[in-house]
Amino acid sequence: MLAYILRRIAQLVPVVLVLTVAVFGFVELLPGSIVDTLIGTEGGDDAETRAVLAKEYGLDRPVYERYAIWLGRALQFDFGHSLVTRRPISTELLSRIPATVYLAAVGIVLSMLIAIPLGTFAAVRRNTSVDYTAQVTSLVGISIPEFWFAILCVLLFSLYLGWLPSSGYVSPLDDFWGSLKFLILPAAAIGFRQAAFTTRLTRSSMLDELSKEYVDTARAMGLPERRVIFRYTLRNAMIPTVTISGLQLANLLGGTVVLESIFAWPGIGRAIFEAILQRDYPLIQAGILVLGVIVVIMNLLVDLTYRFLNPRVKLA
Amino acid sequence: MSAESKNRGPERTRRSFLKTTTALAGAGLVGLPGAARANKRHPKRGGTLRFGTRDDTVGLDTHRNIIYFVSHPLAAITGGLVDFDDKMEPKPAVAESWEASPDLRTWTFRLRRGAEFHNGQTIDAESVKWNIERIKDPKIGHAFTRSVLSDVERVTVDDKHTVRFHLKEPHAALDINLIYYPVNLMAPGAVDQADTHPVNCGPFKFKSWRRLDVTEMVRFENFWETDAEGNSLPYLDALTGRPKKEDRVRLTALRAGELDLIDNVAYADAPAFKKDHGKTFDTWPVPQVGTAMLFFNLKKGLLADKDNPDAHLLRQAIAHAVDHEGIHQAVFNGLGAISKGFYSSASSWYSDGIESWPAFDLDKAKALRKKAKGGDEKFTIIANDTFPYMQQSGEIVHAMLKDAGFNAVLEILPTPVMNDKIAKGEFNIDSTANSFRLDPDGWFARNVLSTAPENRRRIGYANEKADQLIHAARKERDRAKRRQMYADVETLVNRDLPMLYTHYVPLMMAGSHARVKGYAPSFTGPFSYSGGGMRRTWIEG
Numbered sequence: 041m042l043a044y045i046l047r048r049i050a051q052l053v054p055v056v057l058v059l060t061v062a063v064f065g066f067v068e069l070l071p072g073s074i075v076d077t078l079i080g081t082e083g084g085d086d087a088e089t090r091a092v093l094a095k096e097y098g099l100d101r102p103v104y105e106r107y108a109i110w111l112g113r114a115l116q117f118d119f120g121h122s123l124v125t126r127r128p129i130s131t132e133l134l135s136r137i138p139a140t141v142y143l144a145a146v147g148i149v150l151s152m153l154i155a156i157p158l159g160t161f162a163a164v165r166r167n168t169s170v171d172y173t174a175q176v177t178s179l180v181g182i183s184i185p186e187f188w189f190a191i192l193c194v195l196l197f198s199l200y201l202g203w204l205p206s207s208g209y210v211s212p213l214d215d216f217w218g219s220l221k222f223l224i225l226p227a228a229a230i231g232f233r234q235a236a237f238t239t240r241l242t243r244s245s246m247l248d249e250l251s252k253e254y255v256d257t258a259r260a261m262g263l264p265e266r267r268v269i270f271r272y273t274l275r276n277a278m279i280p281t282v283t284i285s286g287l288q289l290a291n292l293l294g295g296t297v298v299l300e301s302i303f304a305w306p307g308i309g310r311a312i313f314e315a316i317l318q319r320d321y322p323l324i325q326a327g328i329l330v331l332g333v334i335v336v337i338m339n340l341l342v343d344l345t346y347r348f349l350n351p352r353v354k355l356a
Numbered sequence: 357m358s359a360e361s362k363n364r365g366p367e368r369t370r371r372s373f374l375k376t377t378t379a380l381a382g383a384g385l386v387g388l389p390g391a392a393r394a395n396k397r398h399p400k401r402g403g404t405l406r407f408g409t410r411d412d413t414v415g416l417d418t419h420r421n422i423i424y425f426v427s428h429p430l431a432a433i434t435g436g437l438v439d440f441d442d443k444m445e446p447k448p449a450v451a452e453s454w455e456a457s458p459d460l461r462t463w464t465f466r467l468r469r470g471a472e473f474h475n476g477q478t479i480d481a482e483s484v485k486w487n488i489e490r491i492k493d494p495k496i497g498h499a500f501t502r503s504v505l506s507d508v509e510r511v512t513v514d515d516k517h518t519v520r521f522h523l524k525e526p527h528a529a530l531d532i533n534l535i536y537y538p539v540n541l542m543a544p545g546a547v548d549q550a551d552t553h554p555v556n557c558g559p560f561k562f563k564s565w566r567r568l569d570v571t572e573m574v575r576f577e578n579f580w581e582t583d584a585e586g587n588s589l590p591y592l593d594a595l596t597g598r599p600k601k602e603d604r605v606r607l608t609a610l611r612a613g614e615l616d617l618i619d620n621v622a623y624a625d626a627p628a629f630k631k632d633h634g635k636t637f638d639t640w641p642v643p644q645v646g647t648a649m650l651f652f653n654l655k656k657g658l659l660a661d662k663d664n665p666d667a668h669l670l671r672q673a674i675a676h677a678v679d680h681e682g683i684h685q686a687v688f689n690g691l692g693a694i695s696k697g698f699y700s701s702a703s704s705w706y707s708d709g710i711e712s713w714p715a716f717d718l719d720k721a722k723a724l725r726k727k728a729k730g731g732d733e734k735f736t737i738i739a740n741d742t743f744p745y746m747q748q749s750g751e752i753v754h755a756m757l758k759d760a761g762f763n764a765v766l767e768i769l770p771t772p773v774m775n776d777k778i779a780k781g782e783f784n785i786d787s788t789a790n791s792f793r794l795d796p797d798g799w800f801a802r803n804v805l806s807t808a809p810e811n812r813r814r815i816g817y818a819n820e821k822a823d824q825l826i827h828a829a830r831k832e833r834d835r836a837k838r839r840q841m842y843a844d845v846e847t848l849v850n851r852d853l854p855m856l857y858t859h860y861v862p863l864m865m866a867g868s869h870a871r872v873k874g875y876a877p878s879f880t881g882p883f884s885y886s887g888g889g890m891r892r893t894w895i896e897g
Contacts, residue, residue: 127552
């Protein structure tokens with residue numbers, strides 16, 4: 041197991057290197073530059089100013105030279121300073137990542153808490169009212185755009201009922217219980233949508249497993265139905281669910297820009313989006329690199345979870 | 357008010373000086389700005405105001421970044437040599453008085469004794485000189501800010517409280533350019549923390565900032581201004597900026613009681629909100645110095661006279677195809693007004709003697725388009741995606757031009773891409789807007805004068821007569837004469853059509869009626885102006 045983990049970590053090195061080239065290259069291909077952002081639309085633009093700013097920000101150097109310098113620093117976890125805010129990138133990212141991880145993790149946990157029981161019962165009680173309810177609910181969840189569901193939640197729970205704040209963020213480290221008030225609506229918006237996908241997946245996986253011979257054998261041996269379902273079948277059926285949930289979590293870490301805007305949530309997705317608009321190269325590069333590494337690590341963790349769920353799965 | 361009494365420039369500032377010195381003798385009685393270090397606080401007025409804004413600053417260094425009056429909470433920390441009142445008239449701030457030499461090439465400012473930066477450092481002549489030199493450094497100062505000071509050749513110190521600006525050319529409106537937007541003062545001793553914890557001299561002190569999330573500021577206890585009873589301003593204990601980019605998210609947060617005050621109520625929401633919630637929330641239409649327009653690319657392409665002999669005909673056809681009333685209703689929901697020049701009737705620079713642009717006439721537009729060379733060729737409209745009204749205006753103009761038979765395409769672009777296209781001349785029409793040109797020279801000398809870098813970069817307009825008028829107006833002391841000169845330039849613009857003015861940009865604010873007291877916005881936006889804005893606001897309950 042340990043050898044496998046070390047081997048997988050070693051395999052991450054070329055993946056991350058390719059990622060750095062891709063991140064740096066794509067950012068270079070963006071039209072416009074930080075000089076355009078700094079000059080803005082307010083005037084005062086001239087060739088001299090552009091040249092001075094380009095030199096100030098190192099943009100007068102060849103791209104490979106800038107890549108080498110950036111990679112060298114990134115390997116030492118030094119991403120430099122934001123070209124726009126002029127603050128250390130690490131500070132910018134560290135102030136954003138916890139908020140995003142908090143939201144994404146709670147959203148995914150919430151989705152699994154909804155989806156796994158619902159999908160399991162839908163499969164076990166196939167073609168009953170429970171199954172139909174689960175299927176309709178998941179269909180609605182998939183069909184409703186996330187942002188629209190979020191706005192409905194805000195209108196109902198914030199404006200009309202006044203139970204929860206409509207937007208904002210409080211760090212759980214500052215005030216845990218206070219932070220939950222701000223977390224519930226965005227996490228519910230994420231959780232409901234993701235649960236819709238995961239419910240369908242869990243249901244179909246369970247149906248697949250329930251049709252296998254080992255389930256019939258277990259039942260024939262007289263094992264209690266609850267044990268057959270939860271001890272054996274569900275555990276096997278969880279592998280695709282865990283895979284998808286892991287990927288959903290990785291996706292959510294950078295992909296909640298719209299929800300972050302609606303709930304004024306200071307996440308990393310919005311920070312990278314704003315950085316792209318402003319051509320803040322170091323922040324874009326560092327942000328995407330960090331998210332990329334997180335995705336790679338999430339994949340590794342998902343693979344390792346397979347082994348936990350089913351010891352017969354070979355990790356070699 | 358007579359035309360003479362409205363005159364700005366050195367004559368007006370001498371009167372201001374006399375008024376100010378008189379006022380200083382009895383500041384506590386008459387309520388004009390009093391001596392610095394007026395620590396007596398109003399016993400009942402305070403609280404923390406939560407302000408929801410559409411935008412946020414991109415960085416903290418107030419020289420590197422433009423800190424907009426409207427929508428950047430950080431504006432509350434800024435202050436400068438000159439202040440202005442709710443009519444946008446210049447008033448003493450850190451500078452108690454000022455005067456220009458007869459040739460308008462030297463301006464002398466006398467500083468308020470005891471005025472301080474937020475860290476307690478005295479604002480003296482050396483610190484003002486340091487600020488101006490730092491802003492003028494192209495590696496540091498924002499391009500717009502530097503352009504405001506482009507005529508300043510050097511700054512000298514006469515004594516601790518007297519600073520002198522030496523100009524390359526005569527300039528009748530330097531004082532207005534030195535208002536804290538954008539020339540705000542920061543403490544020289546705290547320059548190392550300009551990007552992390554800025555130290556300025558406005559009514560509020562910086563506490564913390566997380567971009568697009570929160571800006572926390574606290575009352576500056578030694579701010580120089582007092583109210584009529586001699587209580588020091590501002591009243592508020594603290595101000596919290598809560599940028600929320602989406603207009604309806606901001607409005608919802610106000611209605612849910614999470615914010616006390618918001619800017620930029622969406623045009624589509626404003627009338628219904630006022631009607632349905634007028635008893636619970638105050639709404640204010642903010643007088644604006646913002647104007648939307650279409651810039652035409654005269655540097656190259658179909659609309660450029662040097663590339664197309666019928667370019668002017670095409671521009672006329674476009675002007676006839678644009679239904680200003682349609683823009684007024686569809687984009688601005690009937691708020692604000694159609695513009696025929698840069699300054700609205702709310703501004704003292706407004707003139708009704710401007711010859712209008714070609715009126716909406718679809719048949720005429722079609723006929724001119726058919727007649728003109730290039731009338732069937734494809735051309736590009738670009739619009740910035742930052743402000744909804746710019747892209748909405750672009751969309752509706754695109755539809756109007758299609759109605760007139762033009763082969764137009766529309767591109768909605770982020771600022772860097774748009775600037776790139778503008779620099780390369782890859783557009784024909786730019787749906788845009790401009791604001792806070794506090795003196796007309798700030799507008800005409802940047803966007804109409806043929807030698808101005810911004811005009812050359814963006815439009816490429818050249819009219820000898822307009823250039824003469826702009827140069828002459830800069831040297832003219834008489835305000836009425838200046839206004840007429842600028843009106844004449846506007847007439848030339850509306851004839852030549854390097855741009856087509858469309859609409860004055862309205863701004864609607866809303867606040868909790870029960871909690872927000874003493875507040876009224878002005879031209880300067882929500883934060884700060886002499887005797888008003890956030891300085892005289894307090895929270896109840």
